[in-house]
Amino acid sequence: MNAIHSCFKAQIGEVVLPGDxxxxxxxxxxxxxxIKSEKIVCGPGLRRNGDEILVYKSGILRHKQxxxxxxxxxxxxxxxxxxxxxxxxxTAKSGDIFKVDVGGSEQASLSYLAFEGATKRNRPxxxxxxxxxxxxxxxxxxxxxxxxxxxxxxxxxxMGVFGAGGFLFKVSLGLVRRLLAPQSEMVKDLEKxxxxxxxxxxxxxxxxxxxxxxxxxxIANLLESCENMTAQQRRALFKRVAEGAL
Amino acid sequence: MELDINSPVLREFGSEQSxxxxxxxxxxxxxxxxxxxxxxxxxxxxxxxxxxxxxxTLEVLIQPKSGMPSVRERTREQCVRETCEAALLSTLHPRSxxxxxxxxxxxxxxxxxxxxxxxxxxxxDAGLPMSRLFCGVTCAIDAxxxxxxDPTAQQEKESRALLTFAIDSKEHNVMxxxxxxxxxxxxxxxxxxxxQKASERIFQFYRDSVKRRYSKIL
Amino acid sequence: xxxxxxxxxxxxxxxxxxxxxxxxDGRQTYDYRNIKISFGxxxxxxxxxxxxxxxxxxxxxxxxxxxxxxxxEGIMFFNLELSPMASPGFQSNRQSELLVTLNRxxxxxxxxxxxxxxxxxxxxxxxxxxxxxxxxxxxxxxxNLMDAASVAAISALCHFKRPEVAIQGRDVTVFSPEERDPxxxxxxxxxxxxxxxxxxxxxxxxxxxxxxxxxxxxxLLVLAMxxxxxxxxxxxxxxxxxxxxxxxxxxxxxxxKVSEITELITKALENDRRARKEGGKFGFAESIAKExxxxxxxxxxxxxxxxxxxxxxxxxxxxxxxxxVVPSPVIVAxxxxxxxxxxxxxxxxxxxxxxxxxxxxxxRKTKEDEVMVLSDSEEExxxxxxQDGRSxxxxx
Numbered sequence: 119m120n121a122i123h124s125c126f127k128a129q130i131g132e133v134v135l136p137g138d139x140x141x142x143x144x145x146x147x148x149x150x151x152x153i154k155s156e157k158i159v160c161g162p163g164l165r166r167n168g169d170e171i172l173v174y175k176s177g178i179l180r181h182k183q184x185x186x187x188x189x190x191x192x193x194x195x196x197x198x199x200x201x202x203x204x205x206x207x208x209t210a211k212s213g214d215i216f217k218v219d220v221g222g223s224e225q226a227s228l229s230y231l232a233f234e235g236a237t238k239r240n241r242p243x244x245x246x247x248x249x250x251x252x253x254x255x256x257x258x259x260x261x262x263x264x265x266x267x268x269x270x271x272x273x274x275x276x277m278g279v280f281g282a283g284g285f286l287f288k289v290s291l292g293l294v295r296r297l298l299a300p301q302s303e304m305v306k307d308l309e310k311x312x313x314x315x316x317x318x319x320x321x322x323x324x325x326x327x328x329x330x331x332x333x334x335x336x337i338a339n340l341l342e343s344c345e346n347m348t349a350q351q352r353r354a355l356f357k358r359v360a361e362g363a364l
Numbered sequence: 365m366e367l368d369i370n371s372p373v374l375r376e377f378g379s380e381q382s383x384x385x386x387x388x389x390x391x392x393x394x395x396x397x398x399x400x401x402x403x404x405x406x407x408x409x410x411x412x413x414x415x416x417x418x419x420x421t422l423e424v425l426i427q428p429k430s431g432m433p434s435v436r437e438r439t440r441e442q443c444v445r446e447t448c449e450a451a452l453l454s455t456l457h458p459r460s461x462x463x464x465x466x467x468x469x470x471x472x473x474x475x476x477x478x479x480x481x482x483x484x485x486x487x488x489d490a491g492l493p494m495s496r497l498f499c500g501v502t503c504a505i506d507a508x509x510x511x512x513x514d515p516t517a518q519q520e521k522e523s524r525a526l527l528t529f530a531i532d533s534k535e536h537n538v539m540x541x542x543x544x545x546x547x548x549x550x551x552x553x554x555x556x557x558x559x560q561k562a563s564e565r566i567f568q569f570y571r572d573s574v575k576r577r578y579s580k581i582l
Numbered sequence: 583x584x585x586x587x588x589x590x591x592x593x594x595x596x597x598x599x600x601x602x603x604x605x606x607d608g609r610q611t612y613d614y615r616n617i618k619i620s621f622g623x624x625x626x627x628x629x630x631x632x633x634x635x636x637x638x639x640x641x642x643x644x645x646x647x648x649x650x651x652x653x654x655e656g657i658m659f660f661n662l663e664l665s666p667m668a669s670p671g672f673q674s675n676r677q678s679e680l681l682v683t684l685n686r687x688x689x690x691x692x693x694x695x696x697x698x699x700x701x702x703x704x705x706x707x708x709x710x711x712x713x714x715x716x717x718x719x720x721x722x723x724x725x726n727l728m729d730a731a732s733v734a735a736i737s738a739l740c741h742f743k744r745p746e747v748a749i750q751g752r753d754v755t756v757f758s759p760e761e762r763d764p765x766x767x768x769x770x771x772x773x774x775x776x777x778x779x780x781x782x783x784x785x786x787x788x789x790x791x792x793x794x795x796x797x798x799x800x801x802l803l804v805l806a807m808x809x810x811x812x813x814x815x816x817x818x819x820x821x822x823x824x825x826x827x828x829x830x831x832x833x834x835x836x837x838x839k840v841s842e843i844t845e846l847i848t849k850a851l852e853n854d855r856r857a858r859k860e861g862g863k864f865g866f867a868e869s870i871a872k873e874x875x876x877x878x879x880x881x882x883x884x885x886x887x888x889x890x891x892x893x894x895x896x897x898x899x900x901x902x903x904x905x906x907v908v909p910s911p912v913i914v915a916x917x918x919x920x921x922x923x924x925x926x927x928x929x930x931x932x933x934x935x936x937x938x939x940x941x942x943x944x945x946r947k948t949k950e951d952e953v954m955v956l957s958d959s960e961e962e963x964x965x966x967x968x969q970d971g972r973s974x975x976x977x978x
Contacts, residue, residue, distance in 0.1 A: 133575045133578050135497060135533075136494035136495065137494070137495065137496035137497050137532075137533045165453075174493040174495060175493060176488045176491070177578065178578055192578075193388070193489075194388045194389070194490070195388040195490060197407065222407075223406070223408050223457065223460035224460075259457060260458060347580060348580045
């Protein structure tokens with residue numbers, strides 16, 4: 119097993135490019151796996167190709183214990199993935215389903231029954247142009263993606279139609295993932311400036327609502343400018359804003 | 365006939381990525397005064413008549429600086445499209461469209477090579493799945509049989525033959541070639557060898573620019 | 583491709599912001615976004631960025647016969663292209679309503695205002711005049727394409743130089759830039775468009791709307807003006823009722839903006855001229871901000887070519903020698919001629935087929951029972967293949 123880990127080890131946290139390969143000896147791996155059946159999880163950007171692992175995206179190689187590897191990249195276009203939560207815009211109502219734009223290559227469908235407490239009689243109040251926070255239950259390259267606004271127990275669990283107010287804007291997918299990382303320093307730093315509500319979809323859409331239009335705009339502009347900043351630069355900027363560049 | 369390769373050079377080159385707000389990926393690539401800007405959209409919605417059930421539909425458009433696109437642009441589009449198709453893992457996004465739009469900003473020789481380099485940069489910027497990278501190198505053979513790499517428009521005009529190769533990053537194989545004029549087998553092999561040497565520098569440049577780009581979030 | 587739809591949430595927020603005099607990027611009502619003008623290495627090539635909106639203009643010229651109605655005037659031709667790069671909603675080769683509006687507005691602003699001296703473009707009256715073609719490419723759409731396009735077009739026209747010509751009788755000689763210095767166009771004045779977006783039936787007004795603001799506006803007023811405060815064209819669209827006072831107020835704002843932009847263009851032209859004169863570097867490559875982390879450049883450097891000769895020779899020596907050309911057709915039998923028969927197969931394919939064919943020919947000549955032999959061998963081959971396949975499968 120160590121054979122695989124060791125081929126990655128030197129590159130963790132480094133920049134890799136499409137076409138880079140990590141080679142390991144299949145025979146030795148198979149023998150090892152008889153003793154301890156461990157698996158390597160190839161996340162986004164990595165693919166197994168025979169006895170090598172191919173990088174197909176440019177970005178930074180990341181590793182999570184015990185055996186997860188993926189490429190962290192900054193891109194704009196979203197590709198639906200099962201289980202991910204996104205912010206969608208309802209574009210049409212047709213029969214029993216809503217069509218929702220999530221920024222992918224296809225519109226996702228959302229059944230009107232997939233809301234908390236919805237029944238055939240009691241339809242949810244969703245209009246064209248409304249925002250929904252929903253989760254993919256079907257998302258693969260060969261099928262139309264499908265969203266739901268309930269979890270497996272039938273509870274909303276934070277999902278559903280957005281209330282009035284707030285502002286929606288788009289940032290890169292890399293920034294979204296950094297915002298959603300547990301204990302994200304960026305969010306903590308932002309919260310120090312003033313209180314606000316925020317919903318982050320993995321499709322790069324961010325919805326923010328603060329006390330006033332002015333404050334909402336400040337948050338939105340700060341987040342957009344965080345794209346290419348080191349932690350220090352970010353803190354310096356936030357400090358300046360908090361001190362009253364308002 | 366002995367060929368004289370008199371220290372071929374690559375002109376000063378550079379690029380900028382993610383410079384346009386609208387496209388999913390954008391880049392400019394400059395070699396000397398030659399400059400190409402490119403934007404890519406995808407994987408996005410595809411028209412029904414262009415849909416392919418098991419892979420993405422790749423469209424390449426090259427816009428000339430003045431006038432309408434002509435046959436010359438069409439042949440270049442085809443060269444770029446076929447190279448991109450060979451590098452992209454388009455089966456990962458079936459029934460979707462990838463649209464690559466290249467705008468010629470200035471043509472001072474080696475335009476096709478510059479288009480290829482810009483195309484590779486933009487595919488990386490958009491994060492589209494690729495099995496390998498590629499780059500373009502143009503070689504001109506002048507009247508005395510000297511090989512000039514990355515020729516200017518003037519050098520192209522004076523040359524006897526003009527060869528453009530797309531080189532892949534894995535084995536440094538030739539992925540695409542487009543030639544004009546007459547040359548011997550030996551001259552072609554030498555041009556390929558020179559292009560492969562030049563490609564190493566361009567691939568290193570790709571790596572350096574991606575490194576620089578991610579330097580703040582390592 | 584479809585554009586991302588505008589959600590109700592964004593619409594409400596934008597309108598609320600406009601009421602409170604707050605814009606998305608922190609601008610004031612009458613503020614323009616940053617304008618950057620840079621010129622290319624060619625004469626008459628110019629990119630303008632207005633915030634995130636980006637356009638490229640290129641002026642070119644050719645000698646053409648004049649129009650019958652105006653035999654002593656050169657021809658101005660404007661072509662604005664909405665490149666599919668600029669927005670997913672734009673398609674190439676499609677005459678959208680927006681494209682027609684923008685083209686028409688550009689023509690009215692620059693041709694109908696007679697800002698270029700077309701009479702000086704006449705070479706031989708009634709026979710040859712210069713046609714000046716202005717191509718404007720929209721590369722990124724973030725609103726207010728009209729203003730950006732008009733600034734790019736007029737800057738490119740001011741920057742452009744046409745080749746010098748000499749007329750001897752009826753012969754026209756066009757000199758290359760090396761032979762004689764090209765001549766600039768004579769530009770009388772510089773009309774510049776200024777766009778005003780109106781909201782809530784004209785109760786709110788914004789200068790230089792960005793794309794999101796354009797999506798929620800009720801009406802648009804485009805004023806073309808030069809720095810002498812002469813209005814060159816005025817167009818209101820969207821069907822809102824404007825009061826006389828509003829239009830007058832807009833023209834006042836426009837005059838301020840136009841003089842600022844004109845100064846900017848003059849300065850950019852002056853910088854470019856100085857760079858060219860001093861032999862320094864100019865062109866787009868110089869205008870790129872090298873400190874951005876998305877930018878990287880490499881200096882010109884020679885390639886290491888130590889073993890190239892050897893590699894090339896190696897490849898050629900390893901490759902099979904090209905086949906010798908058969909000098910004359912081979913006569914297989916009397917009355918038949920064949921060219922290319924008996925050559926070495928250079929395709930590297932299986933040669934069995936060819937040999938079979940050869941055998942076929944010879945066998946026919948010897949009049950043996952060739953049909954049986956051939957069919958036998960084919961069947962045998964098929965069986966062997968199948969067996970192979972099965973055995974391999976069973977192994978797995």
